[in-house]
Amino acid sequence: MSEPASDHDARHLVDELRSALSGEVEDGITARATYSMDASNYRHVPVAVVFPRTPDDVASTVRLCREHRTPITTRGAATSIGGQALGRGVVVDCTRYLNAIVEIDPEARTARVQPGVVLDDLRAAAAEYGLTFGPDPSTHSRCTIGGMIGNDACGSHSVAWGRTSDNVVSLDVLTADGVRMSVGSTGPDERRHAELPGRAGEIHRQLQQLATENLALLRQGFPALPRRVSGYAVDQLLPENGGNVARALVGTEGTCVLVTEATVRLVPAPSARVLVVAGYADDVAAADAAPAVLPLEPLTIEGMGADLVDALLTLGRRPAALDHLPAGGGWLFVEVGGPSAAEAERRGRDVAAELEMSTGAATVIAADPDDQRALWSIREAAAGIVTRMADGSEAWPGWEDAAVPPQQLGSYLRELRELLRSHGLHGRPYGHFGEGCVHIRIDFGLTTAEGRRQFRAFLNEAADLVVAHGGSLSGEHGDGQARSELLPRMYSAAMINLFEQFKAIWDPDDLLNPGVLVRPRPLDSDLRFDGPTRELPVTLRYPGDDGSFAAATRRCVGVGACLDGSGVMCPSYMVTGAEEHSTRGRARMLFEMMRGETITDGWRSTEVRDALDLCLACKGCLSDCPVNVDMASYKAEFLHHHYARRLRPASHYSLGFLPVAARVASVAPGVVNAVIRRSGPASLVKRLGGIAPERSLPRFARRSLRGSLRSGRRRSHRLRSHKGHRPSVLLWPDTFTNFFAPEIGVDAVRVLEHAGFDVRLPRSSVCCGLTWISTGQLGIARRVLRRTVRALEPELRAGIPIVGLEPSCLAALRYDAREILGDAELNGLPERVHTLAGVLDRYAPDVEFPGLEARSISQQHCHQHAVFGYEAEERLLARAGVQNETPDSGCCGLAGNFGMEKGHYGVSVALANRVLVPAIEAAAPDTLIVADGFSCRTQISELTGQEPVHLAQVLARTLPT
Structure with missing residues (x-):
């Protein structure tokens, strides 16, 4: 296994990379800190981060890293929880430039894409032809196709359309020794591929030999279940699978090749969808019922229990959709589709009738898209809710997404709950019940030595439990550092040896993502909690984090909701696209500051100051972040200490006072x-x-x-x-x-x-x-x-x-x-x-305002969005006869002192020009522009020449003068 480069060697490598690449190479403290973690429990500080512009840049990076014996890790949106997007060498991030949709062929129903393409961007482009890419992880708004190929990602609709491996046609790849190849299903062309000249032909011959010599092991050594993601999919090399090299490489987590382009399969998107929610006594009963739905060919079958609803209620606001859940303590969310709304509704009624008859469920059928979104929002909220227990204690991945055959799911859940109890641990299971895949975050005490010992003991027993049920250690996120060490509990020694041979064919020098899948690093080493943590003096109280700023910086678990470019969070990232300008990136900087290794100067850090400089303190993350990171408060805390007993920027005096x-x-x-x-x-x-x-x-x-x-x-x-x-x-x-x-x-x-x-x-x-x-x-x-x-x-x-x-x-x-x-x-x-609007809604719901019969566009203030919401305002406008539209414009860009400060004008205006200014300029001349915030009105007035009005002014127009 390659070791991290010395400082001198690293400096030399970075200099050579900068000379050879047309893309960027970043090796400063900011890049190394923000790329030190993903959404897992692990931490590896890289030597440098490379942002290649072209496949030639990727090839040059591989060549130079091979010469310097420096490991390479490829990374997409880094939203997986296994730790496979981390490396102590060079991290290659294709999201900045290698993110083009090269071609969509609607007749062949395929798309050619570069690895940095975001899934939702591909789906939007395919939607123009009535097509979609089937796999859809919950991180669809920011995960990349390259990352999905690395992990063999699935998502909630894999019941209908399979995993990523089922939807890959071919791959253009680069091996660790610099060979460029196009791989797919060899099929009848197997001999032709083996006769290719040079290293490419040698690789195909070795793969054929590996399959031929191990036919029995490949046919009998894998569990039969839809969500088997753990290990290498070397069974795809079997003749009956077409000797499919591309599909064998899907799920290899960047350990075998680097993908430079992919051709993927597209599927027809249903014209209409209906959601059926079925209620049961608990989530185990819901799991027992899930197999009854599979013969009806649903698009998805998701499951959750009442403990998730209880956790949602502890957050404060009570979603109105909770009133529409059927009675019960556990639920199945079953989606069906059809070529028309009538056909989708008919299928929805069939599902409801089957569940009522065969499983005794209480059901609700949601045909209206708004009702469906509201109900789905309850289930989708789980990603953030499960990171904290009801008492505020922290919960972590580690046993995040194991899968068993769907018929075994109820039994597995019962025994998993018992295993948790035996260890004194807690977690809230939920997930893709139609395919037996369960997500759960557990309150491991990873900040203590005893907690880490318990972590190891539990994972070993949990691995045995899932194997006993014929399952897979991972059903979605891949193995990474979290589960690679456990693979011998799932596979025979002969199969583990086969995995090592497969890796060696592609990467004989173990340059690509070493320590993952084969010859793994221990699952309890490199934990981001295991290391020095400074408890610097703080001024704010952090009641949700026991008064600890270190705990507050751990609140970010890396799922990357701040990267998706919608809502309010995170405005500056929407403009710059730089990781350090995302909520996640800033949280990583603060975490490293508290750790004191990469960032050593605490509150005086200029790198942290610069990362926070473009934080608009909009508070969007307080509500939009699934774990309620409050970067505005963290920024205020940092600035308080950074400038203590020092001269502040002039704007702090002029605007602060x-x-x-x-x-x-x-x-x-x-x-x-x-x-x-x-x-x-x-x-x-x-x-x-x-x-x-x-x-x-x-x-x-x-x-x-x-x-x-x-x-x-x-x-x-x-x-x-x-x-x-x-x-x-x-x-x-x-x-x-x-x-x-x-x-x-x-x-x-x-x-x-x-x-x-x-x-x-x-x-x-x-x-x-x-x-x-x-x-x-x-x-x-x-x-x-x-x-x-x-x-x-x-x-x-x-x-x-x-x-x-x-x-x-x-x-x-x-x-x-x-x-x-x-x-x-x-x-x-x-x-x-x-x-x-809040006081009128609460204390005067019967007051009447004569109808204005007007149209309006509302710019919702960020702080209002984060703390109060805007629903009362929209109801009040409707009562006053105003047809209102509240565009998804995010922050106006002025944000109090931010947009007024020297150096921020460009970002401020770019933010307004994303959605807000075009929406106003496209509106009819008599449209009211409603903006309750002084900053919002100022920005709109300066950039559009329009005169926005406050809600109070709109309502006053209905009154007699």
């Missing part, structure tokens, strides 16, 4: 506006304040919200139409509304009083501390919040609801205040805070 500056400017706003309207003074202010020169400085209102309400109070009181049965409410006068957009606050008062509320203002100045939080000035933020809580003490004691108009300020009061002060000091403040 904006509430103070706004209060001062409000004394003479006309004078201030006159000054900043002039180009010279404005340029000077921006230069001194670290503000992007391309930005316009916001204008201060002639009169603050407090002043406006004092002057117009009597008239506004006459608007009340539901007098006497609403509570008093406190209107939160945030800095942005109070000093820049008081007209929004005035309209909000009109709306609230129309609904019958008695609207009050705080007796004295209050602030949420947001601008100090976002710039990492947490000491000031704490003092500001404490002063605010004291000022609100009478209202908090009386239980008066607090209504806010600026989503970022509300999110700070609802969420960040807890991180800074804790519940005891807040006196119930977070629970009292509501958006305008």
Whole structure:
């Protein structure tokens, strides 16, 4: 096995790679830290990361690594849990450039693709011809075809369309000694392939000899089940399998060849789908029932138990779809398809009738696509839920996806639960019940020596258990470092020897991904938890992580939901595509900082600072990340310590102290506006304040919200139409509304009083501390919040609801205040805070707003999305007669201080131009642009010339003047 290169040799190799490649080579601390982990329990810090532009770059990388005897590991989206996407040598990442869909042939139903193609991109391209690629792992939005080939990935629809190996036609590959070959099914051409000149012919002859000399072993040595992914698929070399070299290479986890192009099979996509959900006493009963569905040829059969629902409820929000689950403590999700909606519904009824009759299930049939998505979201939430136990303790992969014959699944689950109990461990099984594949994360104590010993003992017993049921150690993710050591428990010594021979044919020097599948590294070595961990002093409380920043950085398990380019998370990654700008990449940087080996200077690290610099603190990861990583808080913590007792960037002072500056400017706003309207003074202010020169400085209102309400109070009181049965409410006068957009606050008062509320203002100045939080000035933020809580003490004691108009300020009061002060000091403040739509939805659901008969596009504020959601706003707009569309535009790109800061303008604008600006420009001229956030309205106004409105202004238009 090749050993890691010395520092001198590594430097020499990297220099040669940079000279030889047209792509990039990165060997700095940032690249090595972000590529040190995947979604597994393991950690290997690479020498360098190569991003090849062409197959020639791949060949040059292999040649130079062979000369330097440096291992090579290929990596896709690194979402697998086996540890096969990690290496201590050179990591080759094809996602940046080798990601083209070369050709789609609709007649042959095939596609030629490069290895870095994302599955969803291929599916979208194939959908134009009514086709799809059948295998669909839950990571379909970011996993790559190359990675799927490496692991023989499956997904929920493999019941209908098989594993990746069933859908590969041919592969263009590069061997470790530099041979380029196209391989597929040899079939009748077997002799011709063996007569190829040079090394390619030699490889084919050796493969034929391997198969011929081991026919009995190949025919009898593998378990018969649909999800057998463990080991090498050398049985594909049998004559009855067409001597299929390509399929034998699928699932080899980068240990035999590097794939440079693949031709894959496409299948017709059903025109219509129907989902049947069947309820049982528990998940074991659901597993027992799954085989009854298989003769009806479903597209998928997924299963889960009530413990997943219980875990989902602990997260806070209760999905409405839970009300539509049939009664039970375990469920099967069975999807069927058809050429028409009527045919799909007929098949759905057949499945429901069969399950009711033969298994006693209670069933629900969902034909509407929205209903199906809602129900599927419960099952799909499992990927994040299972990473934490109900008590908040951590759960890990390791025994993630073993598979047994479907008829054995119920028995296997019963005994697996008993095995967990015998070890004092806990986990929540779920998975692809139609193919006997079970996912489970278990609360192994991997941070302690005793926990790691228990980890090894459990995995050995679990391997024996699955083999006793005729199963496979892996049914989806591959073996990697997690299970390769266990293969002798599943296969005979003769078969293990055959695997070693197969690997040696392709890679005699063990250059490609050594330590995986053959001659494996121990399953309990190289664990990312086994090593130094510093508990640096922290300021925030991290209640979900027992107050530990180290535990918070472990929260990221690497599944890569931040890479898919939808939703809010992670905005800067959507623009740059750089791993260090993803939530996962930043979490890896912080983890390495806490470990103190690759990143040695703790809070003072410039590499971590630079990785966090493009974090917009949008909080999208708080809600969109399946494990609720909160990078905005981590960034605030880091900046607090990084700049402690040091001069900060100018923007931290100018934008961080904006509430103070706004209060001062409000004394003479006309004078201030006159000054900043002039180009010279404005340029000077921006230069001194670290503000992007391309930005316009916001204008201060002639009169603050407090002043406006004092002057117009009597008239506004006459608007009340539901007098006497609403509570008093406190209107939160945030800095942005109070000093820049008081007209929004005035309209909000009109709306609230129309609904019958008695609207009050705080007796004295209050602030949420947001601008100090976002710039990492947490000491000031704490003092500001404490002063605010004291000022609100009478209202908090009386239980008066607090209504806010600026989503970022509300999110700070609802969420960040807890991180800074804790519940005891807040006196119930977070629970009292509501958006305008939230308070109307909760306390005035019967209030009527005359219909506007208008259309709108809403830009949902990131913090609102993360902390409150936008459903109440959409319901309220509908009640007001507005046909609203909320595009999947993600962050507007301004994000408070981020887009105002010098150096961020390009990323800020690029974010807005992804979806938001095109959606607005394509809308009809009379379309309302609704944006509750001050940043969102500013960005939209500057980039489109449109004047967005707040929800309060929309509702106020329905009221009599």
